[in-house]
Amino acid sequence: MDATDGPPVLKLGVQDAIAGLALSTEAHWNQTEEDWRIFLRDGVVFGIRDGARLVATAALLPYSGNNAWISMVLVSGTHRRRGLATRLVDACLETARKNGLTSWLDATPDGAAVYGPLGFTPTLQLRRLKLENSAQASAPVPSAATLGALCARDRRATGFDRTALLTAFARRSGSRIVAASGCIALIRDGRTARQIGPLFADHAAEALALVRAIAQSENGPLLLDAVASQAAFLEGLTTSGWTIERPFQRMRFGPATIAAEETPFAVAGPEFG
Numbered sequence: 001m002d003a004t005d006g007p008p009v010l011k012l013g014v015q016d017a018i019a020g021l022a023l024s025t026e027a028h029w030n031q032t033e034e035d036w037r038i039f040l041r042d043g044v045v046f047g048i049r050d051g052a053r054l055v056a057t058a059a060l061l062p063y064s065g066n067n068a069w070i071s072m073v074l075v076s077g078t079h080r081r082r083g084l085a086t087r088l089v090d091a092c093l094e095t096a097r098k099n100g101l102t103s104w105l106d107a108t109p110d111g112a113a114v115y116g117p118l119g120f121t122p123t124l125q126l127r128r129l130k131l132e133n134s135a136q137a138s139a140p141v142p143s144a145a146t147l148g149a150l151c152a153r154d155r156r157a158t159g160f161d162r163t164a165l166l167t168a169f170a171r172r173s174g175s176r177i178v179a180a181s182g183c184i185a186l187i188r189d190g191r192t193a194r195q196i197g198p199l200f201a202d203h204a205a206e207a208l209a210l211v212r213a214i215a216q217s218e219n220g221p222l223l224l225d226a227v228a229s230q231a232a233f234l235e236g237l238t239t240s241g242w243t244i245e246r247p248f249q250r251m252r253f254g255p256a257t258i259a260a261e262e263t264p265f266a267v268a269g270p271e272f273g
């Protein structure tokens with residue numbers, strides 16, 4: 001089918017949050033309705049409907065310094081391999097081009113097959129890890145840290161000012177920001193598991209100690225998206241019960257725009273970078 005054929009690409013609104021959630025849930029992703037509201041409210045979300053049913057999405061979330069994050073590239077199983085993802089990512093790239101933005105994304109292996117031919121180039125690698133945590137929340141919660149401290153560290157490590165995003169996360173009822181020995185991390189609710197990230201530290205041993213303390217103070221399953229080049233951290237996690245679920249490939253479209261001063265141990269999530 002020609003890329004211009006088929007149902008139109010539409011701009012979605014906050015009223016589409018539940019329909020978006022149905023797509024991410026079908027893909028077994030961890031996003032909540034609140035996550036969808038961030039993309040729909042603060043970004044541009046493109047979608048394709050089949051009749052009344054939303055069957056495909058892609059989101060562009062603007063970040064500081066002429067950057068944007070592309071994510072939520074989802075096509076229902078009933079509508080794949082018809083070029084829908086390609087059309088939606090093209091719509092995101094066109095928006096980015098018009099606004100002079102460099103686009104970033106964290107691709108699943110299926111997604112990387114779509115983005116490579118569009119001109120994205122690989123940067124760093126991530127690993128999604130899961131802990132089927134059966135702790136009885138016996139340990140005390142690690143010390144609370146401030147949102148300001150998290151935003152400042154996030155800016156140093158990512159090169160983006162994500163105060164608005166991190167503030168939105170921190171305001172959710174289940175969220176907490178914790179710190180110990182020069183490490184700082186955010187924990188927030190997900191659909192099926194709580195997510196740890198971003199997590200910043202000076203050394204792998206301290207990052208591992210903070211993750212252990214968090215796990216001991218939490219009841220249910222936990223997810224974390226580790227930067228693969230933090231090899232000692234990754235190895236420490238896998239030898240303490242965390243299992244690797246899938247890789248993500250970070251990719252960039254457009255000129256390099258950021259100069260990060262440190263490498264995170266865990267990112268906020270592939271949908272946010």
Ligand SMILES: CC(C)(COP(=O)(O)OP(=O)(O)OC[C@H]1O[C@@H](n2cnc3c(N)ncnc32)[C@H](O)[C@@H]1OP(=O)(O)O)[C@@H](O)C(=O)NCCC(=O)NCCS
Pocket residue numbers: 027073074075076079080081082083084085086087106107108110111112113114
């Ligand atoms: C990845 C995904 C969005 C692709 O959607 P899609 O609409 O089927 O993609 P397209 O039809 O635009 O595919 C374009 C090209 O990408 C490649 N491609 C797409 N899916 C592929 C797959 N599963 N395996 C290998 N190549 C694939 C093919 O080259 C394809 O062209 P072709 O069909 O002419 O061979 C869809 O499979 C999906 O929702 N997967 C689950 C969620 C996910 O992983 N999203 C990506 C997040 S980064």
